[in-house]
Amino acid sequence: xxxxxxxxxxxxxxxxxxxxxxxxxxxxxxxxxxxxxxxxxxxxxxxxxxxxxxxxxxxxxxxxxxxxxxxxxxxxxxxxxxxxxxxxxxxxxxxxxxxxxxxxxxxxxxxxxxxxxxxxxxxxxxxxxxxxxxxxxxxxxxxxxxxxxxxxxxxxxxxxxxxxxxxxxxxxxxxxxxxxxxxxxxxxxxxxxxxxxxxxxxxxxxxxxxxxxxxxxxxxxxxxxxxxxxxxxxxxxxxxxxxxxxxxxxxxxxxxxxxxxxxxxxxxxxxxxxxxxxxxxxxxxxxxxxxxxxxxxxxxxxxxxxxxxxxxxxxxxxxxxxxxxxxxxxxxxxxxxxxxxxxxxxxxxxxxxxxxxxxxxxxxxxxxxxxxxxxxxxxxxxxxxxxxxxxxxxxxxxxxxxxxxxxxxxxxxxxxxxxxxxxxxxxxxxxxxxxxxxxxxxxxxxxxxxxxxxxxxxxxxxxxxxxxxxxxxxxxxxxxxxxxxxxxxxxxxxxxxxxxxxxxxxxxxxxxxxxxxxxxxxxxxxxxxxxxxxxxxxxxxxxxxxxxxxxxxxx
Amino acid sequence: xxxxxxxxxxxxxxxxxxxxxxxxxxxxxxxxxxxxxxxxxxxxxxxxxxxxxxxxxxxxxxxxxxxxxxxxxxxxxxxxxxxxxxxxxxxxxxxxxx
Numbered sequence: 001x002x003x004x005x006x007x008x009x010x011x012x013x014x015x016x017x018x019x020x021x022x023x024x025x026x027x028x029x030x031x032x033x034x035x036x037x038x039x040x041x042x043x044x045x046x047x048x049x050x051x052x053x054x055x056x057x058x059x060x061x062x063x064x065x066x067x068x069x070x071x072x073x074x075x076x077x078x079x080x081x082x083x084x085x086x087x088x089x090x091x092x093x094x095x096x097x098x099x100x101x102x103x104x105x106x107x108x109x110x111x112x113x114x115x116x117x118x119x120x121x122x123x124x125x126x127x128x129x130x131x132x133x134x135x136x137x138x139x140x141x142x143x144x145x146x147x148x149x150x151x152x153x154x155x156x157x158x159x160x161x162x163x164x165x166x167x168x169x170x171x172x173x174x175x176x177x178x179x180x181x182x183x184x185x186x187x188x189x190x191x192x193x194x195x196x197x198x199x200x201x202x203x204x205x206x207x208x209x210x211x212x213x214x215x216x217x218x219x220x221x222x223x224x225x226x227x228x229x230x231x232x233x234x235x236x237x238x239x240x241x242x243x244x245x246x247x248x249x250x251x252x253x254x255x256x257x258x259x260x261x262x263x264x265x266x267x268x269x270x271x272x273x274x275x276x277x278x279x280x281x282x283x284x285x286x287x288x289x290x291x292x293x294x295x296x297x298x299x300x301x302x303x304x305x306x307x308x309x310x311x312x313x314x315x316x317x318x319x320x321x322x323x324x325x326x327x328x329x330x331x332x333x334x335x336x337x338x339x340x341x342x343x344x345x346x347x348x349x350x351x352x353x354x355x356x357x358x359x360x361x362x363x364x365x366x367x368x369x370x371x372x373x374x375x376x377x378x379x380x381x382x383x384x385x386x387x388x389x390x391x392x393x394x395x396x397x398x399x400x401x402x403x404x405x406x407x408x409x410x411x412x413x414x415x416x417x418x419x420x421x422x423x424x425x426x427x428x429x430x431x432x433x434x435x436x437x438x439x440x441x442x443x444x445x446x447x448x449x450x451x452x453x454x455x456x457x458x459x460x461x462x463x464x465x466x467x468x469x470x471x472x473x474x475x476x477x478x479x480x481x482x483x484x485x486x487x488x489x490x491x492x493x494x495x496x497x498x499x500x501x502x503x504x505x506x507x508x509x510x511x512x513x514x515x516x517x518x519x520x521x522x523x524x525x526x527x528x529x530x531x532x533x534x535x536x537x538x539x540x541x542x543x544x545x546x547x548x549x550x551x552x553x554x555x
Numbered sequence: 556x557x558x559x560x561x562x563x564x565x566x567x568x569x570x571x572x573x574x575x576x577x578x579x580x581x582x583x584x585x586x587x588x589x590x591x592x593x594x595x596x597x598x599x600x601x602x603x604x605x606x607x608x609x610x611x612x613x614x615x616x617x618x619x620x621x622x623x624x625x626x627x628x629x630x631x632x633x634x635x636x637x638x639x640x641x642x643x644x645x646x647x648x649x650x651x652x653x
Contacts, residue, residue, distance in 0.1 A: 027570065029611040047614060049635055050645045052573035080644055095644065098571050344641045415631060416639035424634075426641045476629050 001062055001367070002147050002291045004112045011155075012109045015116065019043045020102035027098065042122065042160075044115025045101055048419050054093045054101060055118040056108060060128035060146040060170070061089035061370040068357035068368055070111040072350035078104050083353065085338060085346040087372045087410055087461055088167070089127045090118055094417055116154060121162045123153035123233075127169045129177045130371035133294060134333050134379035136325040140189045140196060142172035144289040145225065148281065152226055159233055163240035164248035166233070167205075174490065178372060181213040181492040182206050182464060184250045185232060190219065197221050202232060202262070203254030206458035210494045211251040214259050216266065224270075227277045231270040235262065295365035297328050298382055305383035308390075315390050317443070318401035323386070326379075332386060334364070334378040335371070336393060337400040337408065341437040345411040345429050346374030355396040363389050372461075373410055375403065406448045406515065407433035410461055414454025414471060415478075421454035423471025423478040424504075428452055431508045436515070445515060448529045449488065464488035466530045467514065468495045469507065480507040482514070484541055485533050496538060499546055510545055517544030561628060563600045564591040565607045566635070567616035574645070575635045578607050578616075586646065588636045593625050 004012070019039070026036040040046075044055040056071070063071075071091055075083050078100045079093040086092055096104060108114055118125055126146045133141040149168055153159065159166070169180045172189040180186025186201035198220040204213025220228050232250075239262075240253045254262050308315045324333040336356060339345050348356070356376055360368045363385040364378035371377055381389060393399040402408050409432060412418065414425030429452055436442050452469040453460035462468030468483035479501040486495030502510045515529075521540055522532045533541065565578035576584040577591035585591060594600040600618050607616045620628040627633045638645025 032611075033614050047568055047573055049631075050574060050638060080642075094639075096573075098573065415634055416641055424640060426639075430641065473631075478630060 001064060002288060012114055016102065016105045016109055019105065023098060023102055038120065041119040042117065044118035046119060048417050050417065051095045052098060053417065054096050054104060054115060056091050056113055056115045057118050057125040058089050058091060058370050059150050060126055060143045061130050062143060063368045063370065065357040065361040065366045067111045067113055068353050070107060072353035074104055074107050075350040082347055082349045084413065085348065085370050085374050087374065087459055088125055089370045089372060090125055121164050123159055123166045123168060126150050127178055127372060129171045129173065130369040130377045131177055131324060131333055131379060132172060133292065134326050135173050136327045137175055138173040138327065139191055140172045141292055142170040142189060144285060144292050146170045147288050148285050162237055163242045164245065176490040179464060179488045179492065183213065185229065186213050192219050198225060200228065203251040205249050205251040206461060206463045208246060208456040209252065210463040211255065212492050212494065214254065216259065216263050223279065223282050224274065226281050227274045228270055230273060231266045234269050235265045295380055297331060297380065299330060300382055300384050302330060302383040305386050308387035315387060318390055318399060319386065321401045321405060322403045331380055331382055334381050334389065335403045336376040336378065336398050337402055338375050339402055339408050339433065340397055340400045341407055341433045342430050344426050345409050352396050352398055355392065355398065359389055359392060373408065402442060404447050405442050406436050406445050406450060407442060409433060410451040412453050412460035418454060420457060422473040423454050423480065425452040425454040425460055425471055428469060428480065428507055432511055435508055435512065445519065446525065446528055461488065463494045464492060465495060467511065472501065474501065478504045482510065482545065484538060487530065498538065498542055513544050514541060517541065560622060561620045562593045562595040563618045564593060564621050564625060565603050565616055566619045567607065567613040570612045570614055576613065578603060584613065586649065588625055591625065593621060
């Protein structure tokens, strides 16, 4: 994985020293809050409902063991012993004190992490496929490109005051595990005539005006990436609206001006600036790629795995849900669920972080990934190590077998923490997970994505959920709207609203009716919720939600 | 139209800790809503807010409605006065230590 150069280290030290001085000047009154706020936001520091919150970037979701240990140490020393992993492959600390933040940033810098551009109207943390470098369906590892974009965009003088935030995601496989069509720019590595390039998607986004991104360029040669990105940003920076923050994202610019006009403007600008790119970025990229060389994989007998799979039903259930195909058939990609039933989605205690870091060192080539679905991935584990790994995970409360199931819920922090939220998300997620665990129906229900946002900004991705839940404030009371039929994969789709919302007390029974209704409607246990919805449309689900009296719990 | 029973408190976040604070009648700040100055006169409330907003050790002062008690009238203020619902952190944690 990428190791900071001397330049990176010096840059970060200087930036942290600058912020330390800014914090001191805020505390002694030299800076007003209005002056300080944009400075703290550029360094990832928010003021939330109960405390400050520090958002730390985990670039393209990749961490090593030492970095995960440092995150745990920071949680213990300056926070409340846990961290919250987010849908943007960041980690958030919910309780830092202002005076401690510069020390936290220095501790992060010591392991090559930072909080720069995790907020503000800048290019944010570049996200990627959490299975990058390991997935069986991958053309190329997208992370070197993501790292190149991180270096290009960090402190880029032209893009520090964009009209609005700007999110870029990169994948290298046909399956989309990073929701690239819900990003300002989505990049997918593709091959044409033996050459690698990018399919470039722009203008996607969730929030109050959800839009699926559109293909602006179906094959961009590799070497043209940075000038092309710069051309898109140039066009957006000039053309994007600054009169209304809700119409300031590039999705609105594309919508208002039309894709063809935007493409013509981008092509013109690209032609103008392309000659200025000497190719030094491609030399840099080659160096970065060397840092992402695939780990040396072992060839061993998978017998220990086969034996455990046959003999141990608990291991088998976990293997069936939490393992994904690795490009090497002797290995597996392990997803560690941060969704234990009844716990807060995406939260890990410092002790759990250390267990995951140590397991990555022992069994996983010292690599960890954070997924946008708020779980942790060990991308390269030999199958023979899985029984031991699973036992250690279970001992740490990390053995939940629910990846892709109803309790593997994305939930934003909601009004338990977030100053923008209009309702709570976390307790709804906890209630749904606990209820379906009690019903013992989770594995029978099968693949089902529930995603919950506590406000219209949609950090919880509810628009692209099979069942989306949006928490709103309706006349001073929490109210939850249900959307159905969203899709976060390569066939991305925005869900449709089912009807009037439900109160905090009524939302769990409503979800239960909906899911039990699906069990009645599906053709066979193989037909997923998403497939049944696609086949039947909204009507029968709407009827189950609104026409039937609450049903007795399943026998 | 606000109910005649609804009064207001000046609330903000503490600059150093970032936690929820309320203005008291003797121009200090308290972490407990019960100790806040409850203001029933709208014009007086605006003046108290103006005074409070000048201070450097607080962030984002505003007026929040309270019912007699005082109790928050909106669920957001209820959460601010208590703490998050998933862990006993924030004010509910502080209350345990008393």
